[in-house]
Amino acid sequence: RVLILDFGSQVTQLIARRVRESGVYCEIHPFSMAPEKVREFDPKAIILSGSPAFISQENSPRPPQEVFEQKVPVLGICYGQHVMCAQLGGEVTGSEHREYGRAYVDVKEPCALFEGMWELGAREQVWMSHGDRVTRLPEGFRAVGQSDGAPFAVIADDDRHFYGVQFHPEVVHTPHGAQLLRNFTHHVAGCRGEWTMAAFREEEIARIRAKVGKGKVICGLSGGVDSSVAAVLLHEAIGDQLTCIFVDTGLMRSGEADQVVTLFRDHYNIPLIHRDASDLFLGKLAGVSDPERKRKIIGATFIDVFDEEAHKIGGAEFLAQGTLYPDVIESVSLSGGGMTIKSHHNVGGLPERMKLKLVEPLRELFKDEVRKLGRELGLPESFIGRHPFPGPGLAIRIPGDITPEKLAILRKADTIYLEEIRNAGLYDAIWQAFAVLLPVRTVGVMGDERTYDYACALRAVTSVDGMTADYYPFDHEFLGRVATRIINEVRGINRVTYDITSKPPGTIEWE
Numbered sequence: 001r002v003l004i005l006d007f008g009s010q011v012t013q014l015i016a017r018r019v020r021e022s023g024v025y026c027e028i029h030p031f032s033m034a035p036e037k038v039r040e041f042d043p044k045a046i047i048l049s050g051s052p053a054f055i056s057q058e059n060s061p062r063p064p065q066e067v068f069e070q071k072v073p074v075l076g077i078c079y080g081q082h083v084m085c086a087q088l089g090g091e092v093t094g095s096e097h098r099e100y101g102r103a104y105v106d107v108k109e110p111c112a113l114f115e116g117m118w119e120l121g122a123r124e125q126v127w128m129s130h131g132d133r134v135t136r137l138p139e140g141f142r143a144v145g146q147s148d149g150a151p152f153a154v155i156a157d158d159d160r161h162f163y164g165v166q167f168h169p170e171v172v173h174t175p176h177g178a179q180l181l182r183n184f185t186h187h188v189a190g191c192r193g194e195w196t197m198a199a200f201r202e203e204e205i206a207r208i209r210a211k212v213g214k215g216k217v218i219c220g221l222s223g224g225v226d227s228s229v230a231a232v233l234l235h236e237a238i239g240d241q242l243t244c245i246f247v248d249t250g251l252m253r254s255g256e257a258d259q260v261v262t263l264f265r266d267h268y269n270i271p272l273i274h275r276d277a278s279d280l281f282l283g284k285l286a287g288v289s290d291p292e293r294k295r296k297i298i299g300a301t302f303i304d305v306f307d308e309e310a311h312k313i314g315g316a317e318f319l320a321q322g323t324l325y326p327d328v329i330e331s332v333s334l335s336g337g338g339m340t341i342k343s344h345h346n347v348g349g350l351p352e353r354m355k356l357k358l359v360e361p362l363r364e365l366f367k368d369e370v371r372k373l374g375r376e377l378g379l380p381e382s383f384i385g386r387h388p389f390p391g392p393g394l395a396i397r398i399p400g401d402i403t404p405e406k407l408a409i410l411r412k413a414d415t416i417y418l419e420e421i422r423n424a425g426l427y428d429a430i431w432q433a434f435a436v437l438l439p440v441r442t443v444g445v446m447g448d449e450r451t452y453d454y455a456c457a458l459r460a461v462t463s464v465d466g467m468t469a470d471y472y473p474f475d476h477e478f479l480g481r482v483a484t485r486i487i488n489e490v491r492g493i494n495r496v497t498y499d500i501t502s503k504p505p506g507t508i509e510w511e
């Protein structure tokens with residue numbers, strides 16, 4: 001396995017994704033990892049990430065010297081290259097000649113990193129983002145590639161298997177970047193690339209069995225991909241020692257609750273408690289308009305109901321959660337703390353309150369790996385390819401107060417919209433699409449009659465991770481068709497708009 005030391009770059013996770021895509025297991029740890037932890041990890045190779053910091057800054061982040069004494073290959077990326085040079089006796093200086101964005105590297109000398117991709121003498125596109133640069137190499141290194149702004153754009157010490165690149169091979173804007181990382185892990189470090197989802201499934205099942213023994217496990221199902229995959233994997237590992245609890249908040253989309261029950265209880269035969277708590281949730285939400293208060297109420301009520309159901313089962317020792325790797329990585333923040341835009345942690349506090357031990361079978365996986373695992377476990381594609389759906393559900397798609405009437409109207413509009421998206425073959429091209437019921441009434445005319453009904457907004461965005469997003473450029477004919485259908489078929493809506501705000505400055509949801 002490969003150790004990635006994080007110096008706070010925004011794209012460190014992409015390094016891990018690329019390494020794993022080549023079939024090599026890796027983990028991200030903070031640059032300040034204790035030397036004995038590095039030894040314990042026993043990496044086959046180490047990769048040093050980029051960073052927003054500069055070497056010349058006071059207290060610039062440094063890895064333990066141990067990294068260079070493990071006798072394993074090391075690859076430094078951008079800041080990682082600088083820090084490697086600085087710590088091995090080279091020189092790094094702030095440069096007038098900054099490079100941001102697309103740049104070109106001239107391949108000067110042969111190098112193991114270039115195998116099968118870059119020929120001697122070629123000029124290759126890469127993606128750079130740096131101010132500092134290496135100005136003197138440490139002993140043992142040679143420059144094998146150079147760019148206009150960086151004479152030492154790629155450096156190599158073949159004896160010690162230390163390599164450094166000034167550019168970012170992990171981003172898609174470096175066309176051969178994934179191959180370069182693969183050359184490092186496979187050819188230089190000798191990793192075999194045997195980490196697949198099939199292998200993970202077997203290993204994880206063994207780990208779950210060892211951890212749980214004969215204990216009872218409860219698992220909350222939400223209808224989303226993560227909890228579904230976790231539940232099916234657990235069931236495969238421990239059978240009916242697992243009980244799933246599905247709390248129906250009354251805030252899901254049309255037909256969703258039934259789908260969850262049918263799939264898990266009937267298809268997979270997983271013991272499932274279906275608690276319809278819609279009245280309770282809607283009662284507590286009555287008259288509440290503030291988005292954060294909605295979230296808090298929904299989160300707290302969920303915990304109450306879940307806890308109650310769990311007690312009814314009795315004797316549970318473990319709580320299973322679909323925690324993913326990005327939630328587990330200890331983040332390195334060098335640029336100061338952020339502020340809360342929205343509190344997404346729907347059920348924070350659940351494990352503490354329930355005094356249960358945690359089982360988190362997905363905690364080593366990225367989202368796309370969870371999907372692969374889901375396919376491996378035979379979950380239907382319609383479940384795996386689903387758009388994300390927020391924990392507070394339709395409550396945050398009805399700005400203002402929530403009533404059963406508004407929920408019913410929104411469900412109908414949302415169903416028509418998604419149906420049209422599917423029919424047009426656009427579902428998979430879109431990250432998330434949904435309707436929002438606006439708290440305004442507008443005047444319209446249908447037949448000879450005046451109407452005074454709600455307006456609805458349609459939203460569809462493309463995104464990679466939900467952090468940034470752009471609106472989906474539907475053609476007008478498509479939008480017109482959806483609007484006509486909604487206005488004709490949904491009583492209560494007489495106007496439809498399309499939201500063309502990107503994120504930032506907007507957010508994906510309206511609340």
Ligand code: XMP
Binds near residue numbers: 388392432503
């Ligand atoms: P925003 O609206 O913040 O959404 O741009 C980014 C992604 O997060 C989802 N989202 C939530 N998910 N609880 C959740 O589980 C929440 O409170 C919540 N708010 C937003 C949103 O659907 C999008 O995928």
